[in-house]
Amino acid sequence: xxxxxxxxxxxxxxxxxxxxxxxxxxxxxxxxxxxxxxxxxxxxxxxxxxxxxxxxxxxxxxxxxxxxxxxxxxxxxxxxxxxxxxxxxxxxxxxxxxxxxxxxxxxxxxxxxxxxxxxxxxxxxxxxxxxxxxxxxxxxxxxxxxxxxxxxxxxxxxxxxxxxxxxxxxxxxxxxxxxxxxxxxxxxxxxxxxxxxxxxxxxxxxxxxxxxxxxxxxxxxxxxxxxxxxxxxxxxxxxxxxxxxxxxxxxxxxxxxxxxxxxxxxxxxxxxxxxxxxxxxxxxxxxxxxxxxxxxxxxxxxxxxxxxxxxxxxxxxxxxxxxxxxxxxxxxxxxxxxxxxxxxxxxxxxxxxxxxxxxxxxxxxxxxxxxxxxxxxxxxxxxxxxxxxxxxxxxxxxxxxxxxxxxxxxxxxxxxxxxxxxxxxxxxxxxxxxxxxxxxxxxxxxxxxxxxxxxxxxxxxxxxxxxxxxxxxxxxxxxxxxxxxxxxxxxxxxxxxx
Amino acid sequence: xxxxxxxxxxxxxxxxxxxxxxxxxxxxxxxxxxxxxxxxxxxxxxxxxxxxxxxxxxxxxxxxxxxxxxxxxxxxxxxxxxxxxxxxxxxxxxxxxxxxxxxxxxxxxxxxxxxxxxxxxxxxxxxxxxxxxxxxxxxxxxxxxxxxxxxxxxxxxxxxxxxxxxxxxxxxxxxxxxxxxxxxxxxxxxxxxxxxxxxxxxxxxxxxxxxxxxxxxxxxxxxxxxxxxxxxxxxxxxxxxxxxxxxxxxxxxxxxxxxxxxxxxxxxxxxxxxxxxxxxxxxxxxxxxxxxxxxxxxxxxxxxxxxxxxxxxxxxxxxxxxxxxxxxxxxxxxxxxxxxxxxxxxxxxxxxxxxxxxxxxxxxxxxxxxxxxxxxxxxxxxxxxxxxxxxxxxxxxxxxxxxxxxxxxxxxxxxxxxxxx
Numbered sequence: 001x002x003x004x005x006x007x008x009x010x011x012x013x014x015x016x017x018x019x020x021x022x023x024x025x026x027x028x029x030x031x032x033x034x035x036x037x038x039x040x041x042x043x044x045x046x047x048x049x050x051x052x053x054x055x056x057x058x059x060x061x062x063x064x065x066x067x068x069x070x071x072x073x074x075x076x077x078x079x080x081x082x083x084x085x086x087x088x089x090x091x092x093x094x095x096x097x098x099x100x101x102x103x104x105x106x107x108x109x110x111x112x113x114x115x116x117x118x119x120x121x122x123x124x125x126x127x128x129x130x131x132x133x134x135x136x137x138x139x140x141x142x143x144x145x146x147x148x149x150x151x152x153x154x155x156x157x158x159x160x161x162x163x164x165x166x167x168x169x170x171x172x173x174x175x176x177x178x179x180x181x182x183x184x185x186x187x188x189x190x191x192x193x194x195x196x197x198x199x200x201x202x203x204x205x206x207x208x209x210x211x212x213x214x215x216x217x218x219x220x221x222x223x224x225x226x227x228x229x230x231x232x233x234x235x236x237x238x239x240x241x242x243x244x245x246x247x248x249x250x251x252x253x254x255x256x257x258x259x260x261x262x263x264x265x266x267x268x269x270x271x272x273x274x275x276x277x278x279x280x281x282x283x284x285x286x287x288x289x290x291x292x293x294x295x296x297x298x299x300x301x302x303x304x305x306x307x308x309x310x311x312x313x314x315x316x317x318x319x320x321x322x323x324x325x326x327x328x329x330x331x332x333x334x335x336x337x338x339x340x341x342x343x344x345x346x347x348x349x350x351x352x353x354x355x356x357x358x359x360x361x362x363x364x365x366x367x368x369x370x371x372x373x374x375x376x377x378x379x380x381x382x383x384x385x386x387x388x389x390x391x392x393x394x395x396x397x398x399x400x401x402x403x404x405x406x407x408x409x410x411x412x413x414x415x416x417x418x419x420x421x422x423x424x425x426x427x428x429x430x431x432x433x434x435x436x437x438x439x440x441x442x443x444x445x446x447x448x449x450x451x452x453x454x455x456x457x458x459x460x461x462x463x464x465x466x467x468x469x470x471x472x473x474x475x476x477x478x479x480x481x482x483x484x485x486x487x488x489x490x491x492x493x494x495x496x497x498x
Numbered sequence: 499x500x501x502x503x504x505x506x507x508x509x510x511x512x513x514x515x516x517x518x519x520x521x522x523x524x525x526x527x528x529x530x531x532x533x534x535x536x537x538x539x540x541x542x543x544x545x546x547x548x549x550x551x552x553x554x555x556x557x558x559x560x561x562x563x564x565x566x567x568x569x570x571x572x573x574x575x576x577x578x579x580x581x582x583x584x585x586x587x588x589x590x591x592x593x594x595x596x597x598x599x600x601x602x603x604x605x606x607x608x609x610x611x612x613x614x615x616x617x618x619x620x621x622x623x624x625x626x627x628x629x630x631x632x633x634x635x636x637x638x639x640x641x642x643x644x645x646x647x648x649x650x651x652x653x654x655x656x657x658x659x660x661x662x663x664x665x666x667x668x669x670x671x672x673x674x675x676x677x678x679x680x681x682x683x684x685x686x687x688x689x690x691x692x693x694x695x696x697x698x699x700x701x702x703x704x705x706x707x708x709x710x711x712x713x714x715x716x717x718x719x720x721x722x723x724x725x726x727x728x729x730x731x732x733x734x735x736x737x738x739x740x741x742x743x744x745x746x747x748x749x750x751x752x753x754x755x756x757x758x759x760x761x762x763x764x765x766x767x768x769x770x771x772x773x774x775x776x777x778x779x780x781x782x783x784x785x786x787x788x789x790x791x792x793x794x795x796x797x798x799x800x801x802x803x804x805x806x807x808x809x810x811x812x813x814x815x816x817x818x819x820x821x822x823x824x825x826x827x828x829x830x831x832x833x834x835x836x837x838x839x840x841x842x843x844x845x846x847x848x849x850x851x852x853x854x855x856x857x858x859x860x861x862x863x864x865x866x867x868x869x870x871x872x873x874x875x876x877x878x879x880x881x882x883x884x885x886x887x888x889x890x891x892x893x894x895x896x897x898x899x900x901x902x903x904x905x906x907x908x909x910x911x912x913x914x915x916x917x918x919x
Contacts, residue, residue: 186741256707260700279744282677282703286710287737293714293730302721309714316708317607323700324606 160485160492161202164209167240168202171209175244178291185276189284190291192272193251200267204250204348205243207376207489211352211369212239213482214471215359238299238358245308246351248292253315255285260319261406304354311350318342322408327428330409331417337378345377368467372486375464380493382457385410386450389441391497404440407431411456413440416449454494461490581906581913582623585630588661589623592630596665599712610697610705611712614672625671625769626664628797628910632773632790633660634903635892636780659720659779666713666729667772673709674736676702725775732771739763743829752845754835758799765805766798789888793907796885801914803878806831807871810862812918825861828852832877834861837870875915882911 161168172194179190192198216235219228257263258271259281265271273281289312296305321329321339329335352373356366388403389412403410409427417423423443431437444450465487474480582589593615600611614621637653644652680702710733717726742760773794777787809824810833824831830848838844844864852858865871886908895901 181738181741183738183741183745185745186738256703259703278699279680280741282680283737283741283744285707286677287734287741289710290730290734290737293717294727294734297723297727297730300723302718302723305723305726306715306718309711309718312714313708313711316704316711320607320704320708323704 158481158485158488160210160489161206163482163485164206164213167209168205171205171240171244171247172196172199172202174240175247178244178295179248179288181287185280186284186287189272189276189280190287192275192284193254193267194247198267198269202247203380204246204351207348207373207486208239208243208246208351208355210482210486210489211355211372212236212359214468214479214486215356215361215365215369216476216479217360218474218476235358235360239355241295241299242304242308242351242354242358245292245295246347248288248295249308249312249315250347252285252288252292253319255281255288257319259285260323299358301358303357307350307354307357311347314342314346318344318346331414331424331427333411333414336409336411336414340378340381341374344381345374348377348380349373365471368470372464372467375460375467376490376493379457379460379464379490382411382453382460383493383496385412386453386457387497389444389450401437401441404431404437411453412444412449414449415452416444416447419447419449458494461494464490579902579906579909581631581910582627584903584906585627585634588630589626592626592661592665592668593623595661596668599665599716600669600709606697606701607705607708610701611708613697613705614675623668624801625667625772628769628794628907629660629664629667629772629776631903631907631910632776632793633657633664633780635889635900635907636777636782636786636790637897637900638781639895639897656779656781660776662716662720663725663729663772663775663779666716667768669709669713669716670729670733670736671768673706673713674733674740676706676709678740680706720779722779724778728771728775728778732768735763735767735771739765739767752830752835752838752848754832757830757832757835761799761802762795765802766795769798769801770794786893789891793885793888796881796888797911797914800878800881800885800911803832803874803881804914804917806833807874807878808918810865810871822858822862825852825858832874833865833870835870836873837865837868840868840870878915882915885911 175194176191179187179194181187181190193200216232219232223231254266255272258266259273259278262273263271264274271281272284292308296308299305318339318341321335321342325335325339349370350373353366353370356369361369385403388400388410391400404413407430413423413427417427420443423440426436426439426443429436431440468483468486471483596615597612600615601608637656680699713729717729720726739760739762742756742763770791771794774787774791777790782790806824809821809831812821825834828851834844834848838848841864844861847857847860847864850857852861889904889907892904895904
């Protein structure tokens with residue numbers, strides 16, 4: 001099958017060194033063709049490196065398949081200058097008709113290989129593909145049919161992380177190359193948390209990539225296809241850059257925080273200061289920050305630079321607020337929420353806003369993106385506080401009850417204190433004594449602290465969903481899916497157990 | 499001093515004329531001794547050296563002297579101006595602005611952040627001086643066609659932006675000092691207790707981060723992404739240099755190239771990149787910006803080399819930090835590296851490490867016997883000359899002010915060489 005498909009996708013009969021096909025559940029089948037580097041150059045004029053969505057009729061002059069081409073959209077991308085990656089996304093209807101036409105033996109291309117996938121056809125419906133607006137009228141009917149299919153399909157939720165996992169690995173590779181340094185020790189320190197296995201949940205890049213997809217605007221019809229797609233690809237790369245910068249700033253703050261807190265573990269492995277010492281951790285954090293600034297400058301958008309520079313300041317302010325709160329401030333819910341905004345939500349919210357600005361959206365839309373990020377971040381932190389009491393060591397990656405043991409008063413305790421004023425004196429005594437910790441946990445259990453915190457988190461999650469719903473309407477399938485994924489993400493944040 | 503005998507006689511003749519501000523009496527005892535300078539005690543040597551460059555600049559009779567070039571190019575300014583005095587007003591404006599920029603709502607952070615910006619702890623304010631002088635030296639005349647009010651407000655705006663670069667540079671510098679002191683466990687800095695000594699490591703790390711973040715915000719407000727890129731690169735270089743210093747293995751320790759590269763990263767990169775940023779903000783071409791960069795780079799390297807020399811020959815009172823601190827921390831600097839070329843046995847001494855004071859004594863012994871100090875000074879002078887060449891390569895200007903400032907930059911490079919603290 002691969003052979004036939006090769007010929008289909010390789011009209012110039014360029015020598016292909018290898019071919020591979022992967023079919024994963026719930027994803028459209030992907031075909032990978034490996035070309036020699038010289039061939040890549042030859043193909044480059046018809047391939048947009050980095051990815052692009054090109055409809056076959058406009059690209060490949062395969063007459064035999066013109067009719068069936070309506071069922072495909074093909075992504076071409078050149079990966080590391082060597083591999084031409086072709087991903088075919090098919091409509092379910094097209095797929096079924098393909099299978100039907102299999103026996104008709106249309107053209108040189110056979111689809112024997114699709115049969116196993118066809119039997120898993122239900123899964124394909126999860127990935128609604130772009131409808132080619134330029135093709136025959138028959139397809140317009142298909143679109144409505146697809147909508148019906150999609151509606152039934154959309155009841156099954158999409159895994160937000162899966163939607164962007166490919167892009168995340170591209171970003172992960174780019175991040176590793178961005179933190180390279182000629183000084184070996186610095187290089188190994190800087191990339192410590194970007195290595196595979198130590199990347200964390202990559203929550204922030206996921207949010208940002210989904211937001212980028214959710215805000216993409218359709219290109220006007222008048223613009224030529226190649227120009228439009230290269231413009232979109234450029235914009236996408238810039239938005240991916242924001243995700244990388246955000247992750248670098250985040251890791252830099254983690255490195256410094258671990259030094260300040262004398263933490264031993266982070267993300268399930270030893271913290272950098274534990275492994276390589278405080279000095280190298282401080283230096284590595286500074287280094288990551290400087291690399292993030294250089295990358296930020298390369299975007300040549302001063303408003304975005306401003307937004308993310310503010311984030312850096314907020315991170316520091318939040319950490320200081322936590323470190324140096326006096327007694328009165330430690331008992332105040334407003335102080336706590338402000339500190340939480342600075343420490344957690346500011347990064348997500350401002351980078352969402354930056355994504356929106358890079359997407360060319362209006363200030364109003366950018367504010368919605370900002371609100372989504374802010375509420376999501378606050379909900380995330382509130383649940384994090386709850387899990388610090390209710391989670392386990394293995395699931396959290398860091399020790400449970402770590403907040404209270406460090407003397408950090410979080411929302412559940414603050415809520416419990418409202419019900420049990422005597423908790424105030426326990427807090428004042430400090431928590432170096434384990435017996436005191438036990439006493440506080442006792443009150444917490446009797447109170448509604450945990451429940452009220454969860455309720456507040458749900459409130460913020462709902463505000464986040466409202467912000468998504470306030471985004472301007474779009475008919476684009478991909479946009480709707482991404483927005484749905486962002487909504488699902490808020491649910492995941494609330495419901496996670498680790 | 500190398501003089502033509504003819505020149506020397508003319509010097510003696512002009513002594514009685516008293517043509518310039520500098521008295522030549524100090525030269526007479528030396529002249530009568532007639533002995534090679536290298537045998538003259540160090541105090542006289544330093545005094546002579548203090549006067550040497552100034553003297554050479556003001557006399558026409560000495561053809562062999564390299565500084566003659568400056569004399570021809572800048573005929574108007576015969577008496578040197580104190581570079582620091584030229585910009586002292588602006589410096590105090592900048593200092594005030596800096597103090598207001600590091601204000602924070604959180605009191606502890608505020609007191610930590612402004613620790614080194616308080617009056618008395620500001621240090622020599624060397625970098626802002628260089629940058630302000632560079633800004634004036636690069637100012638281009640406004641075309642006469644533009645209305646006066648527009649021209650002056652435009653220039654004032656440009657000046658404010660350049661001052662902002664100076665502030666940002668100083669914030670980045672202090673942030674790196676704070677972090678370095680934490681990393682080195684230093685007790686004193688700029689003649690007072692270091693921040694980590696006074697307020698603890700954590701607050702010092704946080705304060706450094708805070709200053710960096712304020713610098714980032716200020717950078718962003720300039721709305722010039724190339725400048726952001728330059729200064730962010732400088733921060734990365736600072737870290738790289740500090741890491742290079744921290745983690746050298748035996749082979750790299752002993753390499754002069756490694757040492758110069760590390761010095762560039764640690765000291766010169768900030769000055770050079772901010773000079774380049776000043777040039778870009780002044781609207782100059784890339785070529786001129788590169789000259790500015792070159793000046794900063796050579797000045798920074800000369801500064802660091804003399805700093806290394808002073809670490810051996812200076813005193814506690816004059817340096818603000820303990821003398822011999824580099825070698826006590828096991829940091830091998832240029833004088834030792836040069837001495838090692840003459841006395842290979844010094845290698846073994848270095849390898850033993852410097853925890854033992856006796857070992858330090860041994861190394862100093864070799865250093866005294868060798869030409870290490872002199873060669874380091876010579877290298878510093880070479881860099882200073884290249885810095886001066888960069889200034890001379892700037893486009894011609896008829897404005898008196900510009901010439902004065904360029905002259906001041908030249909004088910600054912002299913002061914870097916001849917300073918004793």
